[in-house]
Amino acid sequence: MADPGTGAPPPETGGDTGEPIPFMQQLLDNPLLLLFIGVVSPTVLYILWGLMEIVAIPMAQ
Amino acid sequence: MSNDFRTCPDTGFKIHLPADKLIKWNAVTAIVFLLIGGIFGLLVALTRWPAVHILPPDLFYLALTAHGLDVLLVWVIFFEIALLYFTSAVLLNARLVGPKLGWLAYVLMLGGALMTNVAVLRGDSSVMFTSYVPMQAAPDFYLGIILFAVGALIGCGLFFATIIVAKKERTYEGSIPLVTFGALTAAIIAVFTILAGAAILVPTLFWSMGLIAHIDTLMYKVVWWAMGHSSQQINVAAHIAVWYAIAAILFGAKPLSEKVSRFAFLLYILFLQLASAHHLLVEPGLSSEYKIFNTSYALYLAVLASMIHGLTVPGAVEAAQRKKGFNKGLFEWLRKAPWGNPVFSGFAMSVVFFGFLGGISGVMMGTEQLNIIIHNTIYVPGHFHATVVTGTTLAFMALSYWLVPTLWQKELFLPGIAKWQPYLFGIGMALVSTFMMGAGTLGVPRRHWDISFADAAMGFDFPAAAYLMMGLNGISAIVAALGAMIFIINMVGTLLLGKDKVPAAAAPEEPVAPAAPPASAATSYGSAGTMEVPGTFVLALIFLVSFILYYFVNWKYLASVWGLS
Ligand code: HEM
Ligand SMILES: [Cu+2]
Numbered sequence: 001m002a003d004p005g006t007g008a009p010p011p012e013t014g015g016d017t018g019e020p021i022p023f024m025q026q027l028l029d030n031p032l033l034l035l036f037i038g039v040v041s042p043t044v045l046y047i048l049w050g051l052m053e054i055v056a057i058p059m060a061q
Numbered sequence: 062m063s064n065d066f067r068t069c070p071d072t073g074f075k076i077h078l079p080a081d082k083l084i085k086w087n088a089v090t091a092i093v094f095l096l097i098g099g100i101f102g103l104l105v106a107l108t109r110w111p112a113v114h115i116l117p118p119d120l121f122y123l124a125l126t127a128h129g130l131d132v133l134l135v136w137v138i139f140f141e142i143a144l145l146y147f148t149s150a151v152l153l154n155a156r157l158v159g160p161k162l163g164w165l166a167y168v169l170m171l172g173g174a175l176m177t178n179v180a181v182l183r184g185d186s187s188v189m190f191t192s193y194v195p196m197q198a199a200p201d202f203y204l205g206i207i208l209f210a211v212g213a214l215i216g217c218g219l220f221f222a223t224i225i226v227a228k229k230e231r232t233y234e235g236s237i238p239l240v241t242f243g244a245l246t247a248a249i250i251a252v253f254t255i256l257a258g259a260a261i262l263v264p265t266l267f268w269s270m271g272l273i274a275h276i277d278t279l280m281y282k283v284v285w286w287a288m289g290h291s292s293q294q295i296n297v298a299a300h301i302a303v304w305y306a307i308a309a310i311l312f313g314a315k316p317l318s319e320k321v322s323r324f325a326f327l328l329y330i331l332f333l334q335l336a337s338a339h340h341l342l343v344e345p346g347l348s349s350e351y352k353i354f355n356t357s358y359a360l361y362l363a364v365l366a367s368m369i370h371g372l373t374v375p376g377a378v379e380a381a382q383r384k385k386g387f388n389k390g391l392f393e394w395l396r397k398a399p400w401g402n403p404v405f406s407g408f409a410m411s412v413v414f415f416g417f418l419g420g421i422s423g424v425m426m427g428t429e430q431l432n433i434i435i436h437n438t439i440y441v442p443g444h445f446h447a448t449v450v451t452g453t454t455l456a457f458m459a460l461s462y463w464l465v466p467t468l469w470q471k472e473l474f475l476p477g478i479a480k481w482q483p484y485l486f487g488i489g490m491a492l493v494s495t496f497m498m499g500a501g502t503l504g505v506p507r508r509h510w511d512i513s514f515a516d517a518a519m520g521f522d523f524p525a526a527a528y529l530m531m532g533l534n535g536i537s538a539i540v541a542a543l544g545a546m547i548f549i550i551n552m553v554g555t556l557l558l559g560k561d562k563v564p565a566a567a568a569p570e571e572p573v574a575p576a577a578p579p580a581s582a583a584t585s586y587g588s589a590g591t592m593e594v595p596g597t598f599v600l601a602l603i604f605l606v607s608f609i610l611y612y613f614v615n616w617k618y619l620a621s622v623w624g625l626s
Contacts, residue, residue, distance in 0.1 A: 027327075028236070028242070029236050031221060032225075035221070038249035038252070039252060039253045039256065041335075042337070043253070046335050047283065049351055050338070051283060053347050054347070
């Protein structure tokens, strides 16, 4: 199953044509990699960034 | 091993019996908690109706806590666990890995839910479901939620294991079907949700046991909302997967473009959880960069994904209907859709209300500057009843009308009234949302026992319109609650009293779910192969215009709130 060309109505079956599998498809077919990205990205961008800002707030005297 | 399977006569699915049983028990338990939570919701709504004001203050906060917990956590997540087993084992024709662990998960979840409910009903844990520190509940309140979450995490693990083992055992070819991919998205967000929940609730449990002296309130909010917000995004991903499933089951509809839809789910995985920061928009101590990055730049990519689904789900239905010859004009495909079938009507209202009521209001309130107009008003519950009730709950109800009779091979208990139920519940709840949002725009606070401030030292007079809205909200809540009760009676009745199904064609009455077309559209990868869906594009334009108008009206309104001159 390559690029758009397969627009034929009958269901595409994953024939082993030996073509290289596109990067996007490899990513989307890898549940554990997706899991990793889905956990790390919000942990860094939302939780850690947020906590670091709070830690940086100066203590009241 | 092969006698562990049965073939479903309606759909041709090869169903793993242990998975079958787990799906049933999780789904039924979910529905029972919807009943409990729904009753509390009605009591809360009747208290907030100023002329009725049914509960005293302590019971109001108790009921509010129980309501949030039983519906948002217990109903939705039990149903989602059932969905995870369904979309992995059943849709992939595979065995469910580790059914014993599945039962352990079930027992942990049920035990945890009961434990937390007992803590709440005892009256010493009315901290509402956000349980913000320094408000303190009894230790078993937190412990119950933690056990529940551990159970749910096990369920997610079984889902991952099942799709990986199914691939190894070659029960499907190529990529997983889109419905399963949507469930995968939900499961990924669920893992993050549960880990974040553990990170915050375990220390809070220790704090309530006196083992930790202090928890910083702002840190609590940041980490708690990583769970609180993300759990809502599990729901979004799950109910969109359900939309695709229903389109496939009822119409044999394939997604317009499998690639585009999968890409939209990927955007969810990447960005949806970051929007947790929209709960912190008025917190001092967090920078604007942090707030705006997480709620605008990142969130809008997730909103884009929702709009893609909003376009391709009806688009898939339109394409399938046109293929069947409903080609006249822009909307024949829609007019001739099975509006009397609760699977369809629930699905259709779920798409429309989620987009128009929940989606538009969500983007408005997630904008840093606009948030202040409605922050902590009853607008907020107005918004999320549109998303999590008319969106998620209604979609789950719609699917149940197909799933329960099919899995049990039973006739629906009350097929006649089932035709009306989605309208009662959906429209009732859409009105609840609208009136809450209306009252919120007038400044009525959320989680407030008495907006008349009868014995308060410093009163405040809300305009009469606010009282009217809260009254109309109460009336709509009665309608919605009635709809919910009918659903529950029908489902439990089908289970206990439903007649065994006669082979599809012999049924005398118009069957509620028409003899399903080969369910292959739900179980395989592949696109519809057409983009000719003019009706859907017109609907999308109407949506965009409403969206833009509403958004800018609120900027205008903001200008009047702050009186710039
Ligand atoms: C019969 C159906 C329902 C009715 C009449 C109802 C009504 C209400 C009302 C009046 C409030 C209180 C708003 C406030 O005072 O701040 C509320 C809160 C809430 N509802 Fe519902 N609701 C219903 C179903 C649901 C469902 C199905 C869900 C979730 C799936 C849900 C989730 C929530 C949550 C999370 C809260 C917030 C609780 C809190 O502030 O701690 N509701 N509901
Ligand atoms: Cu949120």
